[in-house]
Amino acid sequence: PSSSLLPVGCGRSGELEEARDVATPGHGSGARGVPPGLLEKLVYDALVWCSLHGLVVGDKSVQRSGTDPGIGLVHAPFALLPMPFPEGYWRQACELAPIFNELVDRVSLDGKFLQDSLSRTKKVDAFTGRLLDIHSKMLEMNKREDIRLGLHRSDYMLDAETNLLFQIELNTISSSFAGLSCLVSELHRNLINHYGKDLELDSRRVPGNTVVSRYAEALAKAWNEYNNSSAVVMLVVQTEERNMYDQHWLCVVLREMHGVASIRKSLAEIDAEGQVLPDGTLIVGGQTVAVVYFRAGYSPNDYPSESEWRARLLMEQSNAIKCPSISYHLVGTKKIQQELAKPNVLERFLENENDIAKLRKCFAGLWSLDNIDVVKSAIERPELYVLKPQREGGGNNIYGDRVREILIRLQQEGSEELATYILMQRIFPTASCAYLVREGICHQDHAISELGIYGAYLRNKDKVIMNDQCGYLMRTKVSSSNEGGVAAGFAVLDGIYLT
Ligand SMILES: N[C@H](CCC(=O)N[C@@H](CS)C(=O)NCCC(=O)O)C(=O)O
Numbered sequence: 001p002s003s004s005l006l007p008v009g010c011g012r013s014g015e016l017e018e019a020r021d022v023a024t025p026g027h028g029s030g031a032r033g034v035p036p037g038l039l040e041k042l043v044y045d046a047l048v049w050c051s052l053h054g055l056v057v058g059d060k061s062v063q064r065s066g067t068d069p070g071i072g073l074v075h076a077p078f079a080l081l082p083m084p085f086p087e088g089y090w091r092q093a094c095e096l097a098p099i100f101n102e103l104v105d106r107v108s109l110d111g112k113f114l115q116d117s118l119s120r121t122k123k124v125d126a127f128t129g130r131l132l133d134i135h136s137k138m139l140e141m142n143k144r145e146d147i148r149l150g151l152h153r154s155d156y157m158l159d160a161e162t163n164l165l166f167q168i169e170l171n172t173i174s175s176s177f178a179g180l181s182c183l184v185s186e187l188h189r190n191l192i193n194h195y196g197k198d199l200e201l202d203s204r205r206v207p208g209n210t211v212v213s214r215y216a217e218a219l220a221k222a223w224n225e226y227n228n229s230s231a232v233v234m235l236v237v238q239t240e241e242r243n244m245y246d247q248h249w250l251c252v253v254l255r256e257m258h259g260v261a262s263i264r265k266s267l268a269e270i271d272a273e274g275q276v277l278p279d280g281t282l283i284v285g286g287q288t289v290a291v292v293y294f295r296a297g298y299s300p301n302d303y304p305s306e307s308e309w310r311a312r313l314l315m316e317q318s319n320a321i322k323c324p325s326i327s328y329h330l331v332g333t334k335k336i337q338q339e340l341a342k343p344n345v346l347e348r349f350l351e352n353e354n355d356i357a358k359l360r361k362c363f364a365g366l367w368s369l370d371n372i373d374v375v376k377s378a379i380e381r382p383e384l385y386v387l388k389p390q391r392e393g394g395g396n397n398i399y400g401d402r403v404r405e406i407l408i409r410l411q412q413e414g415s416e417e418l419a420t421y422i423l424m425q426r427i428f429p430t431a432s433c434a435y436l437v438r439e440g441i442c443h444q445d446h447a448i449s450e451l452g453i454y455g456a457y458l459r460n461k462d463k464v465i466m467n468d469q470c471g472y473l474m475r476t477k478v479s480s481s482n483e484g485g486v487a488a489g490f491a492v493l494d495g496i497y498l499t
């Protein structure tokens, strides 16, 4: 049998049919087929563990849970046991992180490539157009970002048909869950330490997850390069943020381990309280800002008025270290992902043939809608494609028949709107049985997973201070659901069990 788990007979969510023990390699009794008596104990202990260790989010049914800490906490949605994942692919994904980090930095320096690649999108996608306007202003000002900090997460799926690992996307802004993902790995190790014998699991197969401390280290090192001991790290946050504890974990580690203070401001507050001094220093609410760390600003919803755009421009014009800079932000768009997948494009940015080959190996099919053959094929077989607008934050991608409808409409209209989308080959990972725990209830489901590998890159002029793989995020969702996304409410936080 393949190293991935043989799916145990899974009841529909909410039903806990008598689980049959299925012996599988590396998993003894088949961790996914947990005997009911044991299951209740695992779920109970896991829920207690979450509550005691801050694996929590704001409860959307409690009004103040997104603004006032300590109010309306509920455990983050999680998978009860870690998803089996073949070690070879794990290593491959980890190896790619520093190469993608370097690629982002190189592409970010090619202002013409960014403007040209996104020029047609600009005409029909106002949000991307506003980002490009800010980028243009920086080019006109000949603005240089000597110190550059990238906190990225590259997301992958393991395609069952080809047994290849494919990149789904590269996030260069607001890569969430550095805090909570570490806690999920600890939860799984804790459960397996206590129940591993019954489950026939070995907690040493759960890789350590260090991303929260590595990300805090990267922020602290960037703060250090700015070299002003009274300056702070400023998080740009949404006014309502139910994922605030994931952010607070980072800030607490930053303060406790590195003695660096942080403040939280919305874009509107930065517009009201911010100014840039003649020497480029960014002052917000009387505080000098060394590093701007965006946990908002990636979606049109974050810019309800001109005030928020003024704030974005103000920060970009300053000498604060932006994470991400407007250039890094644009490199992470899906349109750029598609352009980089074209033949001979990577060679413009990287020299090492082996690195280029490693990147290409994980590129799924990516096309612009100019490619009429692919559009035709997507109209015939929409289930094999995903139609993606230039949007971040989850819940924006288009699947199935809607792909066909939109492509036919756009073709008939022959509108420029074609340029707001890219088409991507849809990846089908193997479904396996998982126990998904949401709001205290455990559901046994067929589920598929998406592996995110975090990367941190810090550079000051030609000195690369950090370029590492920092840890991982596993997100698992019921295989029937198209969209992923934990914040968007489809996926749960999971971990990995190396097989
Ligand atoms: N509320 C904001 C959420 C920020 C956000 O949506 N980030 C995107 C990349 S842009 C992301 O990482 N999505 C994967 C996590 C998921 O599945 O929800 C925050 O936490 O700061």
Ligand SMILES: [Mg+2]
Binding pocket: 169, 170, 171, 392, 393, 394
């Ligand atoms: Mg994303």
